[in-house]
Amino acid sequence: MSTVGSSTSSSSVTDNLSITKKQEANKTTNELGQAAFLELMITQMNNQNPLSPQDNTEFVAQLAQFSSVEGLERLNKSFNSFMSNNALQASSLVGRSVSVESDKSTLVSGGIVAGSTELTYPAKDMTMRIYDNAGALIQTIPVGEVPAGETVFRWDGQNLEVNGKLLDWEAGDDAAITGQYKFEITATQNGKAETLNTSLSANVNSVTIGENGKLILNLAGIGAVEADKVKQFN
Structure with a gap:
């Protein structure tokens, strides 16, 4: 009996360690991939109570919610990448002359x-x-x-x-x-x-990104002007 008890205790500790490691891994990645989500949903369907099955619309709602969140994350990553590229390109304007209405x-x-x-x-x-x-x-x-x-x-x-x-x-x-x-x-x-x-020429002293995501050129003698207001790059 003692052997069985020891084995059971050891198995319980091992299971707890396994669960802890999985939890730490989830905290580290902090994201659930689409494949993992689908696998989890299928497992949930296979193990549901056959006498009281879960409504299909609930599964569809979960999948739609996941897709929406995943889409927003991808959009944010794409937008951040876009703004970084724009800021990098706009920084090459520093020291150059542009023409704006003034x-x-x-x-x-x-x-x-x-x-x-x-x-x-x-x-x-x-x-x-x-x-x-x-x-x-x-x-x-x-x-x-x-x-x-x-x-x-x-x-x-x-x-x-x-x-x-x-x-x-x-x-x-x-x-x-x-x-x-x-x-x-x-x-x-x-x-x-x-x-x-x-419209007059002015030197670009610096470039910043406004709260609305627009690129702002700080022009000598004129001040801050949105990049889309530039009529000509000299």
């Missing part, structure tokens, strides 16, 4: 401010006015006749190039110093004088 930009030493505006109709009297950071007018540049469509310009602090042509005007001897400037472009379109919207 009337202000920063002139750096030896650099230029690139910009553009859109005309619905041809204009004969386009004029650009440039103000310093204190709001003082430093240059008034008559551009003259411009066709409908996009007009692009480049300003180096002294001279203005419009649609690839350097304007012949009295720029003066003193070039503008580095700093932030405001650009105002006016033109008469279809008999109506207007102040036009402008």
Whole structure:
């Protein structure tokens, strides 16, 4: 009898150790694969009370719930991977120049401010006015006749190039110093004088990811701008 008791006790301890190891393994992985779930469900069906079988709809509900959770986990993993790749690609923009809708930009030493505006109709009297950071007018540049469509310009602090042509005007001897400037472009379109919207270049200082998952570019002299607001990568 003592031998049988010892054997039973030993078997009980072994079973307990086996159960403990399985529990630890489950805690470590912290997930149930689809194959394991199906195996568990089939075992549950095989061992159910034949006089009181479990409703099939309950099994279907369990499987649907499992599939839903598994799908969400996969979606989260895919989204996190997508955001990591996007952030990595966007980080390559740091130090580059992009164009966004703005009337202000920063002139750096030896650099230029690139910009553009859109005309619905041809204009004969386009004029650009440039103000310093204190709001003082430093240059008034008559551009003259411009066709409908996009007009692009480049300003180096002294001279203005419009649609690839350097304007012949009295720029003066003193070039503008580095700093932030405001650009105002006016033109008469279809008999109506207007102040036009402008897009200006700015350097990307850093890239962050917003709470909504969107990539945010922190632009010199402009501030935080969502990446999808960028009109052109220069």
